Amino acid sequence: MSFNLVRLTLYGLITAIDADLRALVRFQLGSSTAIEAIFPADTLAKLRDRAARDGAADDDDIYEYLDFADSAQILRAHKASLDPAIAKFVNVNSTELDRLIPIRNRVMHARPLQFADYSTVDIFVKQLHSYPKALFPRVIEFEERVRENPNFVYSVDISQADQQVDRIPHNLPLPDYDETGFLGREQETSELLAACKSNWPVVTVVGEGGFGKTALALRVAYDLLDDETAGFEAIVWTTAKRTVLTLNDIQTIDGAIQNSLGLIRSASDVLGGVGSDEAILDEVASYLNTFKILLVLDNLETVLDPLLTRFIRKSSGNSKILATSRVGIGEMSYPFKLGGLNSQEAVQLLRLTAKVRRVPDIYKAKNESLKKYVQQMKLNPGFIKWFVSSVQCGKRPEQALANPKIFLDFCLSNVYEFLTADGKTVCKAMIAVPGKQSLPLISYLTEISGDRLQEALAGLQSANILQMSSTLTEAGSETVFQLNELPRLFILRNHPPNAVEDAIFKQRMRDVSTQYERLQAERGANKYNPRVIACRNQADAITAKLLSEALGSVYSNDREKALNLVERAKELDPAFYEVYRVEAWVHAHTDNPAAAADAYQSAIVFEPRSAPTRYWYAGFLLRAAHDPDGAREQLLVAEGLDPDSAAVLVELARVEMFLGHNAEADGRLQRVFHNPDVSTRQQRVAYDTWCQVALRKASAFFDEGRYSDSLSACQDVLTRFRSVPDELLDERIVSTGKRTLGVLSQLADQLSLSSLLPEVQRCYADIEDIRFNPVANIKLPFSSRGDATGDLALLQRIGTICTGSIDRVNVPKRYGFIRFEGDKRVFFHFSAFPHALTFAIPGNEVRFTIVEREGRPAAGEIAMVGSQLAAEEPSQPGWIKSVFPDKSFAFLTDSAGHDYFFHRSNLAARVELESLNVGDRVTFRIGQNHKGPVADDVRPHPSELIVVGPSSPAGADV
Structure with a gap:
């Protein structure tokens, strides 16, 4: 639905007047008068009902649900209680306020404007200047902003104005006479309305081109839409306009309806018909004979043929056909002749x-x-x-x-x-890339942004070359721009982009498509990664690029640059919810929790169905705002939106645990354990949380004096720990298990004379015996590491430097054995052997030092010996191209565009594969495996490193 300067200006002024009137009611009456005394019972009930639908339960909020007429009526009814200046305003302007009500309704409910609408509002606003400015601050502010920048009005978002559900279905467009309103023709309007209510089945408005036949038919159709006495059950609009007059000839409009069958099919599409070409005529005629429908056929002269005549004769029911045509269509129609204006x-x-x-x-x-x-x-x-x-x-x-x-x-x-150079560039771009385009896409195609772009678009709209409209998307509505048809054909013929310009515009569009596909792939891999931007369409890829750069600036501790990038993104697309989500992330990382909370709430307003946004907001509430109840509320919504998400389930389980809802926490964790698609990292976090749930139960039971239950919970911790799969065990899970010793020590003191003491001591001993070292796998069978006698002999040689050869390796678990001094073998972990994936090959000769790890001998400080050790490759930069955590490998791209494979075992020490995201900067060295070159010693680039602490925002571990 298109909007022009006048409708936008009226919307801005009326919205401001409306808001100022509500404020007068609230602050003049609300502070001193009971709410029941301010509003009549029916009005109060209506306001409370509106507020309840939005979830507002407090009566203080209902003032925001006053409409224009309500505010005016309340002020009139209570003028004796108003300040003198306001009472004077109400007395003097009572009639003017009533005149504004139908204008307000036409603007807000997408109805055609009348000739005097703009001047009526303009005169009223000018009269407001005779009153104190404090009475109408929003009106004054709007006027000042328009005065300072006349193009400001084009930034007004009117897409949310039409909230009215029409009495009957229709597809009527907004007319093109909004800038002046419908002027004159009062007699013609009245006569055409009467004709449409008469017994004539077909009424045709006939006249020369440009006389306003379409405008009059549209005005009458809207009047019938709001006229309950007309009795129509639907209004269908279809147009057959296909030619335009040019300098020397008549040109055909691309894609226009070419015959009467096309016109009838267009009407059938609106009515939901699905028939074949042969059945279309009968199908639409049947609709018209069964229901009372107003069918408007615009520019009918272009498709007059026998088929149309037959169609009209078959449609003889209660419906009405209103047509516009430059020529009459014969005796079957009532001809309504239209001339020029007086x-x-x-x-x-x-x-x-x-x-x-x-x-x-x-x-x-x-x-x-x-x-x-x-x-x-x-x-x-x-x-x-x-x-x-x-x-x-x-x-x-x-x-x-x-x-x-x-x-x-x-x-x-x-x-x-006389268009500006920027305006002509926009026209050429929209010729090269036709269709409806968003502001971010136009900015990217033309490399014009900010005020320059706004001025160019304003000039094109003012010249009627470009139209702005609101189009429906999955996320709501989006403002788009499109060349009007006549200017498009004119520019295409006379001022098209040359071959170089056309190629540049098309390449930029392909770049946008590529960026969009990359972002979609990243989101598919892990949509709960905070660095992944969710795009609604291709145009969002442009804004997403700025947001990704903003996140990178956060991690580089450049707060000012991050906020500037967010503001640029907001300027391009102020309704894109990811802009506010990233803004919240920036504020959260820069210790501005109030601004972060406000930005998160804005993100949710623009897209309440985004589970990741709810998830990140919950993490912020839990860690920064210390509001577990609020976090739980957001996560429950996220769970409803994405019930199988491991990230949401684990986070919600942790919140439930903090709130003492242990059964709920366990239930959600079980859902994670039974999901085969959960990443290794999420599984580890889930198992750790599962152990923490039992530990917290043990502590809570102890504090309540329920020592037997506390012991049972401690034993449950041990049971859960032993259930953790070998490959998932890490230091954090072991640390959680070890924390149980504190509770058991306290239990031993309290149960020193109880028969339960042996159970406490046994549980303590079992947990105390837990050992874990990342170098020596805790669950590795001792027999494979040598017998106890051999271990004792090697322990006496700690610090001895030996040489040997690689005996065997287990690449997935990152360990192996070295054979030396005949039949002796010693365990080693890849972390003790630089470039292990490259050089830990059976038969390779190595030098190592015997070390002690957790009471067992192991090889440390391992290095290749002899000519086998090539000069170490220098470190070089790269970017993560794709990550497959479930398969333990990934790919990166170097600065020359070459791709390299690397395995989890090629990561530098303490780097997890799950921590890497597509697009992250890394450093690496080139190594070799049995298939050829690989990336080795992969680690985050220094610019990507951040410190995660207790105040980390959503997504960080608690």
Whole structure:
């Protein structure tokens, strides 16, 4: 649905007036009068019902649900209680307020504007300046912003205005006469309405091109839409416009309906028909005969043929066909002839159009001069509007009127000639990449941004070359821009992009598509990674690039750059929820929790269905705001949106644990354990949380004096620990198990004389015996590491340097054995052998030092010996290309564009594969395995390193 300058301005002013009136009611009456005394019972019930639908339970909130008419009526009813200045305003402007109500409804409910709407609002606003500014601060602010920057009005978001559910279904478009409103033709409107309510089955508005046949039919259709007495059950609009007049000929509009069958099929599509071409005529006729439908056929002269005649004759029920045509369609129709405007109306249209478009040479001219102009233009509304556009762009009126036969092409030529360079660049880009385009995409294609882009778009809209509209998306609505059809054809013929420009625009569009596909792939890999931006469409990839750079700046501790990038993204797409999610992340990392909370809430308002956003907000509430209840509320919503997400389930289990909801926590963790697609990292966190749940139960039971239950919980910790799969065990899980010793020590003191003491001591001993070292796998069978006698002999040689050869290795578990001094073998872990994946090959000769690890001998400080050890490759930068944690490998790309494979075992010490994300910068060395070159010693680039502490935002571990 398209919006122009006048509707946007009226929306801004009326919204401001509405808000100021609500504020007057609240602060003049709400602070001193009981709410039941302020509002009539029916009004109060209506307001509470509106508030309840939005989840607002407090009566203090219901003032925000006052509509324009309610506010005016309440102020009138209580004017005796108002301050003198406000009481004076109410007395003087009571009638004017009533006049604004239908204007407000037309603006807010997407109805055609009337001729006097703009001037009525403008006069009312000017009268407000005679009252104290404090009474109408929002109106004053809006005027000042428009005065400072006339293009500000184009930033007004009107897409949420039309919240009305119409009485009957329809597909009526907004008319193109919004900038002046529907002027004159009151008698014609009344007569056409009467004709549509008469017994005539078909009414045709007939007249020359440009006389406003479509405008009148649309005005009447909207009147019938709101007229309950008309009795229509639906209104269907379809147009057969397919040609336009140009300099020398008539040109065909691309993709237009070419025959009556196409016109009837268009109506069938609106009515939900699915029939074949042969059945379409009968299908639509059946609809018209069964229901009372108003079918509007615009530009009917282009598709007149016998098939259409047969269709009209078959549609003889209660429905009505309203057509527009340059020629009559015969005896079956009531012809409603439409001529040009009368002289007075034409002058009014010319003056008002010039005033709206800021052409003072015309709107300040005398009536006699304007009458001459409109007579030369044959009182044609279409010609008048294009004439104003031509003068607006710098032509003298006499030049514009020199050849009235070619006014359309002449006006377009003049308009284009006086466009700015930026405006012409936008036109060329939209020729090369046709269709409806968003602001971010236009900015990327043209490399024009900020105020320059706003000024270019404002100029194109003012010249009627470009139209702005709101289109529905999965996430709601989106503002898009599109060349109007006539200017598009004109530019395509006369000023198209050259071959180089066309190639550049198309390549940039391909780049956007590539970026979008990459982002979609990253999101598919792990949408709960905070560095992954969720795109709604291809155009979002442009904004996402800025947001990704902002996140990178956060991790580089460049707060100012991060916030600047977020503001640039917000400027491009202020309704994109990821902008606010990233803004929240920036504020959370820079110790501004209040701003972070506000940004998270904005993100949720724009996209309440994003489970990752709820997840990150919950993490923020839990860690930064210390609000586990709020975190649980967000995570429950996230669970409903994404019930199988391990990230959500683990985080929710941890919150439930903190709140003491242990059974709920265990239940969600079990769902994680039974999910085969959960990553290794999430499994480890889940098992650690599972052990923590039992540990917290043990502590809670002890504090309550329930010592037997506390012991049982401690034993449950041990049972759960022993259930952890070997490959998932890590230091954190072991640390959780060891913390149980503190509770057991306290139990031993309390149960020193109890029969339970042996159980306490046994549990303590079992947990105390837990050993873990990342060098020597805890669950590795002792027999494979040598017998006890051999271990004792080697322990006596700690520090001895030996040589031997690699005997065997277990690459997935990152350990192996070295054979030396005949039949002796000693265990080693890959972390003790630089570039182990490259050089830990059976038969390779190594030098090592015997060391002690957890009471057992092991090889340390391992290095290749002899000519086998090549010069170590220097470290070089790269970027993560793809990660497959479940398969324990990944790929990276170096600065020359070469891709390298690497395994989990090629990571530097203390680097987890799950911590790497697509696009992360890393350093690496080139190594070798049995298949060829691989990346080795992979570690995050210094610019990617961040410190995670207790105040880390959502996503960090508690």
